[in-house]
Amino acid sequence: MNSSDVIRETNAQPVAQIVLNAFGIGINWKRKAPMVVTKRIYEANVLFGVAVNSAASIQAPVRAGGQLNALVSLVFSAISVEAFLNEAAGMAVGFAEYAGEPQEIAVFAKRMADAEEAHESFESKLALAYESLGEKLNKGVQPYQDFSLIVGLRNALVHFKGNERFDPKATPEEFHKDLIKKFGRNKRLLAEDMEPGSWIHAIETKAIANWSCKTAARVVVEFVSKAPQGVWRSFLEGIHSHFKPYASSS
Numbered sequence: 001m002n003s004s005d006v007i008r009e010t011n012a013q014p015v016a017q018i019v020l021n022a023f024g025i026g027i028n029w030k031r032k033a034p035m036v037v038t039k040r041i042y043e044a045n046v047l048f049g050v051a052v053n054s055a056a057s058i059q060a061p062v063r064a065g066g067q068l069n070a071l072v073s074l075v076f077s078a079i080s081v082e083a084f085l086n087e088a089a090g091m092a093v094g095f096a097e098y099a100g101e102p103q104e105i106a107v108f109a110k111r112m113a114d115a116e117e118a119h120e121s122f123e124s125k126l127a128l129a130y131e132s133l134g135e136k137l138n139k140g141v142q143p144y145q146d147f148s149l150i151v152g153l154r155n156a157l158v159h160f161k162g163n164e165r166f167d168p169k170a171t172p173e174e175f176h177k178d179l180i181k182k183f184g185r186n187k188r189l190l191a192e193d194m195e196p197g198s199w200i201h202a203i204e205t206k207a208i209a210n211w212s213c214k215t216a217a218r219v220v221v222e223f224v225s226k227a228p229q230g231v232w233r234s235f236l237e238g239i240h241s242h243f244k245p246y247a248s249s250s
Contacts (some may be wrong), residue, residue: 042087045242048080048216052246055209062207065191071157071200073209077216078154081147082122084220084243085129088236089113095232102228108132123151126223135226143218149182150212153203163198170196179203186211217246 054072089112096106111132115125123139130137139148166175173180175196180187189211194202220243227233 044084051076058206063192070209074212077212146215217243221247
């Protein structure tokens, strides 16, 4: 959701001022002459679009390995959720001062700022975000089980470590036993043509790309559903409208 350049005059309503302030927009409401003010851009949806477009660009069968764009989808799916949470926190700072908004928003804004300063992991910040809204994040249910796996894969790619030595006579199942175990019921997302040597090849599938996008979308939609009713939630719904169609996709 983008907040455009805004022109307002002295007869603007107080609610409009509250909304604009929440977006970091400042207006001198006593001036009679209109003035152009600053804007803030929200881009979690743009990052999610990179993940979606990369998945859509894969023309190979869903479980054919070696599709590099699957890695783009996986990484940007994780990035987009983190961006959404950070943008929600920044947005909450403005709305927290509005007397009509629920108290949980001020708590959320403060705890997210503290977590950022303490360099907490993203998964820790997500759990804290739920706690701030009076909810408990159950990591043992979907979509959080799958999202935890996505974050783990993203971290393994970003902080890549060298491949270990392996027995060339090992079967693909033997070589990838740890990866297969991690995926559990989702193991059919992995490449059918995986072979000993590269765990990355095993996750470079259109199935992984689509799954990553759907999981990220479900996490965002679930979070917004827990937000208290108010103007802040309305703005979150505006941003999450870009994610929502993919949360229920097959």
